[in-house]
Amino acid sequence: MKDKTIVETLYEEAMKTRENAYTPYSNFKVGASLLSDNGEIFSGCNVENASYGLSLCAERNTIFSAVARGERKFKAMLIVAEGEAPVKPCGACRQVMAEFGDFDVYLANTKGKIEKTKVSELLPNAFSPKDL
Numbered sequence: 001m002k003d004k005t006i007v008e009t010l011y012e013e014a015m016k017t018r019e020n021a022y023t024p025y026s027n028f029k030v031g032a033s034l035l036s037d038n039g040e041i042f043s044g045c046n047v048e049n050a051s052y053g054l055s056l057c058a059e060r061n062t063i064f065s066a067v068a069r070g071e072r073k074f075k076a077m078l079i080v081a082e083g084e085a086p087v088k089p090c091g092a093c094r095q096v097m098a099e100f101g102d103f104d105v106y107l108a109n110t111k112g113k114i115e116k117t118k119v120s121e122l123l124p125n126a127f128s129p130k131d132l
């Protein structure tokens with residue numbers, strides 16, 4: 001598959017799953033999608049809670065569901081939310097990404113703007129399993 005096609009598919013999946021975001025408190029809907037080394041695509045959205053701190057970001061929700069399905073190696077992730085600039089993952093999600101390697105990360109907005117980065121750019125010098 002060509003790189004462009006993968007990104008388009010990831011974008012469509014993230015946009016679709018973003019519609020399921022449960023965000024009664026922030027009203028900020030985020031969708032994410034993740035391509036595993038096996039070629040499978042997983043997706044997730046943010047899920048908030050009345051106890052605000054328990055809210056789970058789309059990125060971690062997506063990575064955790066992929067891990068629950070037995071996937072631990074990833075090629076690329078795409079994250080999408082509304083805004084002029086593509087969405088930026090929070091620190092907690094960057095740390096969880098770094099646990100699973102240095103894959104490509106595409107940051108997008110709902111208008112179709114997409115920026116390519118990677119885990120090691122989002123979280124340089126990360127504490128990782130190698131440090132234990």
Ligand SMILES: O=c1ccn([C@H]2C[C@H](O)[C@@H](CO)O2)c(=O)[nH]1
Nearest residue numbers: 026028030046057058088089090
């Ligand atoms: O990259 C991000 C940034 C924020 N959020 C969520 C957390 C919370 O539910 C809402 C507002 O911060 O957006 C994500 O899911 N991913």
Ligand SMILES: [Zn+2]
Nearest residue numbers: 057089090093
């Ligand atoms: Zn996060």
